[in-house]
Amino acid sequence: MSMTRRASIATIATAIAGGLAADALSFEGAEANPSTEPWHKIGTLAELKARGEIAFMYPDANSPARALLLGNGDVVAYSLICTHMGCEVAYARETQTFTCPCHGSVFDATRSGEVERGPAPRSLPEIAVRSSHDGVLYAVGISAPVFGRPESLEENQTIYGTGNER
Ligand code: FES
Structure with missing residues (x-):
C-alpha cells in the first residue's frame, strides 16, 4: 500500500470539502477488496457528510468506534475505549473532544486523540480509514491495541506506528 494514513485522510477530506461525487475518489494501491483484505466496512462518504459521524465496531465486534467529519473537513476515526481503564468515551461535536464518564479524561479529536486532560x-487508538472508488468507507488499521483487548487485533490487520507516536 503506497499511500500513508495521513494522505488518504486528506484525500477523503478534500473530496468532501470540494463536494466531489463519491465515485471520484480513488486510492492508489488501496482499492477496497473486502474478500481478500481485512478491511471492515463502516459506512459511506455520503452518510458521513450528512451526519458528521458514523458509529461502528472495530477492531472487533465488542469495541465501539467512531468516524468523524471534523469542522476543518478532515476525516478521522477513533476507538471509543478509554486508555485509562476501558470505559466508553462520549464525543462532543461542539468541542471536537471525547470525554470519559468514569474519571473525566478528555481526548482531542483534532490532534490524533491526544490526552487533553x-x-x-x-x-x-486512532483508526485508519480508506475509501473505495464508489465512496464506501473502510477501517483498515488501528494505532494501538484497545484497552483490555490486546488480543483483538487480527494477525494481518494493519497497525501503524507504535503506541501513539506521531
Ligand atoms: S476509564 Fe476513562 S478516565 Fe478512567
Whole structure:
C-alpha cells in the first residue's frame, strides 16, 4: 500500500470539502477488496457528510468506534475505549473532544486523540480509514491495541506506528 494514513485522510477530506461525487475518489494501491483484505466496512462518504459521524465496531465486534467529519473537513476515526481503564468515551461535536464518564479524561479529536486532560495515560487508538472508488468507507488499521483487548487485533490487520507516536 503506497499511500500513508495521513494522505488518504486528506484525500477523503478534500473530496468532501470540494463536494466531489463519491465515485471520484480513488486510492492508489488501496482499492477496497473486502474478500481478500481485512478491511471492515463502516459506512459511506455520503452518510458521513450528512451526519458528521458514523458509529461502528472495530477492531472487533465488542469495541465501539467512531468516524468523524471534523469542522476543518478532515476525516478521522477513533476507538471509543478509554486508555485509562476501558470505559466508553462520549464525543462532543461542539468541542471536537471525547470525554470519559468514569474519571473525566478528555481526548482531542483534532490532534490524533491526544490526552487533553488525564488520568488517561495515552491517546485514544486512532483508526485508519480508506475509501473505495464508489465512496464506501473502510477501517483498515488501528494505532494501538484497545484497552483490555490486546488480543483483538487480527494477525494481518494493519497497525501503524507504535503506541501513539506521531
Ligand atoms: S476509564 Fe476513562 S478516565 Fe478512567
